[in-house]
Amino acid sequence: MEKTLERGMTGAVGPTRSAEALEREWVDASRRGDTVAFNRLVLAWESTVYNLALRMLQDPEEAAETTQDVFLRAYRGIHRFRGGARFSTWLYRIAANRCLSRLRRRPPGFDPSAVRCEPASPESQEAALLRAERARSVTRALRELGPDQRAVVELKIYQDRSFEEVAAILDAPLSTIKSRFYTSLEILRRRLGGSPP
Amino acid sequence: MQESCRSCRDLLNRDPFEELTPEERRDLDAHVTLCRDCARERQALTETMEAMGSVEEVPPPKHFFVYEERRSSPWSSFRRLSPVWQGALAAAALAGLVLVALTAARLHLRWEEGVLLASFGDAPRERLARAWKHELLTVAQARSRAADLEWMDRLRRELARSREEQSGQMQVLLASGLREIEDRVDLQVATGTRRVESDTRLALSRFRQLVSQQRKRDLAILGRQLDGFATRNQIQSERTDLLMTAIFGPAELAGP
Numbered sequence: 001m002e003k004t005l006e007r008g009m010t011g012a013v014g015p016t017r018s019a020e021a022l023e024r025e026w027v028d029a030s031r032r033g034d035t036v037a038f039n040r041l042v043l044a045w046e047s048t049v050y051n052l053a054l055r056m057l058q059d060p061e062e063a064a065e066t067t068q069d070v071f072l073r074a075y076r077g078i079h080r081f082r083g084g085a086r087f088s089t090w091l092y093r094i095a096a097n098r099c100l101s102r103l104r105r106r107p108p109g110f111d112p113s114a115v116r117c118e119p120a121s122p123e124s125q126e127a128a129l130l131r132a133e134r135a136r137s138v139t140r141a142l143r144e145l146g147p148d149q150r151a152v153v154e155l156k157i158y159q160d161r162s163f164e165e166v167a168a169i170l171d172a173p174l175s176t177i178k179s180r181f182y183t184s185l186e187i188l189r190r191r192l193g194g195s196p197p
Numbered sequence: 198m199q200e201s202c203r204s205c206r207d208l209l210n211r212d213p214f215e216e217l218t219p220e221e222r223r224d225l226d227a228h229v230t231l232c233r234d235c236a237r238e239r240q241a242l243t244e245t246m247e248a249m250g251s252v253e254e255v256p257p258p259k260h261f262f263v264y265e266e267r268r269s270s271p272w273s274s275f276r277r278l279s280p281v282w283q284g285a286l287a288a289a290a291l292a293g294l295v296l297v298a299l300t301a302a303r304l305h306l307r308w309e310e311g312v313l314l315a316s317f318g319d320a321p322r323e324r325l326a327r328a329w330k331h332e333l334l335t336v337a338q339a340r341s342r343a344a345d346l347e348w349m350d351r352l353r354r355e356l357a358r359s360r361e362e363q364s365g366q367m368q369v370l371l372a373s374g375l376r377e378i379e380d381r382v383d384l385q386v387a388t389g390t391r392r393v394e395s396d397t398r399l400a401l402s403r404f405r406q407l408v409s410q411q412r413k414r415d416l417a418i419l420g421r422q423l424d425g426f427a428t429r430n431q432i433q434s435e436r437t438d439l440l441m442t443a444i445f446g447p448a449e450l451a452g453p
Contacts, residue, residue: 035265042261050257060258068261075263134251141248156214157249182210185245192248193241 027087030078038078041087042071048159049095055158056099056150058139066102070095085168092159093169096151103147141191149184156181201228205235212239213246326370333378338385345382349375 023044029037049070053063073094081090142150148170155166167177208225211217217225229236275283305316336348356371 033265035263039262042263046257046261047254050261051254054255055252060255064258064261067257071261071263131251131253134248135253138248138252157246158252185210185242188249189241189245193243193245 023087024083027078027081027083030075031081035075038075041074045088045091046071049091052092052095052154052159053099055142056096056147056154057102058143062102066095066098070098073098089161089165089169092155092161092165093171096155096169100147100151103150137192141188144187144191145184149180149187152177152181153184153188202232202235205229205232206238209235209239209242213242326367326374329371330374330377333374334381349379 023041026037026040030041046067050063050067053066053070054060057063057066070091074091077094081087142153145153151170152166155161155169156163161169163174163177163181166181167174170177172180205225205228208217208221212222212225229239275286278286303317307314307316333352352375356368356375
C-alpha cells in the first residue's frame with residue numbers, strides 16, 4: 001500500500017508521515033465531506049481498482065465504468081465507514097461486489113473484449129509478444145473460473161490479501177474461501193502449468 | 198498418492214503465498230528432492246504463478262475523481278451571514294410564517310364542478326350552513342305547522358338519501374340546522390296558540406260585556422215601555438172611570 005499511496009501523495013506530504021497514517025487522515029477528512037481528500041484516495045487507489053475490475057471483467061470499458069461506480073459509491077458511503085476495518089478492505093469489498101454483480105448479470109456465452117496488455121517497461125518485440133501471449137493464456141484461464149472463484153483469485157493473487165481479509169471482503173466463511181481458492185488454483189494450474197503427473 | 202505427497206500438495210498450494218513456516222518449507226524441499234511427481238507439481242505451480250504474474254498492471258484510461266455538486270444550499274448561505282443579518286432574517290422569516298399561517302387560515306380553496314374556487318374569510322362550509330339556516334328559517338316562517346312538518350320530513354329524507362355524498366361535518370351542520378328550525382317553529386306555533394287563546398278569551402269577555410250592556414239597555418227600554426204602557430193604562434182607566442162616572446152617576450141619582 002505504501003507504493004500505492006505514493007501515487008496519491010503528489011509530493012505534499014513529508015517523509016515522516018506513514019502511509020497508513022496518511023490514508024487514515026484522508027479517510028477522516030473525506031468523512032467530513034472533504035472532496036479533495038477523497039480524490040487523493042481515488043488517485044492512490046484508482047489503478048488498483050481499475051486493474052482488479054479489468055482482470056475480473058476482462059473488458060476495459062466496463063472496467064472503467066465499474067471503477068467510476070466504485071469510487072462514486074465509496075464517496076457516497078464514506079460517512080458510514082467507521083474505521084473498524086482497513087479502508088482498502090472496505091474499498092475492495094465495494095469493488096468486488098460491483099464486479100461480481102456485473103459478472104452475474106452477464107448472459108451465458110458473453111465474450112468480453114480482450115484485456116489490453118501494455119508492457120510496463122521497454123523491451124524487445126519478441127519478449128513483448130511472448131508476454132502478451134502469456135497474458136492472453138491467463139485471460140482465457142481466468143474465463144474458465146466462475147465469478148466467485150475469479151474474485152477470490154483476484155484478491156488472493158493479484159491484491160495479495162490474506163485469506164482472512166478475502167473472507168471479510170467477500171463476506172464468506174474462511175473455509176469456503178480457501179476451498180474456492182484451491183479449486184481455482186487447480187483449474188489455473190491445469191491450464192497454465194501443464195497437466196498434473 | 199502417498200500420505201507424504203498429500204501433505205506436500207497442501208504445502209505446495211500455500212508455498213507461493215509465503216504462508217509456510219521454516220520447518221514446513223524444509224519438509225517441502227526435502228520431499229520434493231525425493232519425489233519426482235511433487236517436483237513436477239511444484240514446477241507447474243511455479244509456471245502458473247509466473248503466468249499469472251505476466252498480466253501486468255494497466256494504467257487506468259483516465260482519473261476517476263469524484264466531484265462534489267457545488268450547490269449552495271440556503272442553510273450554508275445563511276450560515277455565512279453575520280449574526281445581525283441572521284437575526285434579522287430569522288425575524289423576517291418568522292413574521293412571514295405567521296402571515297402565511299394567518300392567510301392560510303382564512304384562505305379557502307375548493308373544487309366545484311371542475312373549477313378551482315378560492316375564497317378568503319369565513320370557511321365556505323360555515324357560510325353555506327348559515328345561508329341554509331337563514332333560507333330554511335325564511336321558508337319555515339312562511340309555512341303552516343303541518344306544511345313545515347311535511348317539509349322537514351322531506352328534508353330529512355333528502356338528508357338520509359344524500360348521506361353518502363355529504364361529508365360528516367356537513368351532515369352534522371345540516372342536522373343541527375334542522376333541529377334549530379324545528380325548535381323555532383315549535384316556539385312560534387306555541388306562541389301563536391297562546392296568542393290566539395288570549396285573543397279569544399278577550400273577545401269572549403268583550404262579547405259578554407257587550408251582551409250584558411245590551412241586555413241592560415234592552416231591559417231599561419222594556420221597563421220604560423212597560424212604565425209607559427202602565428201609565429197609559431192608568432190614564433185610560435182613569436178616563437174610563439171618569440166616563441163611567443159621567444154616564445152612570447146621573448142615572449143613579451134618577452133611579453126609582
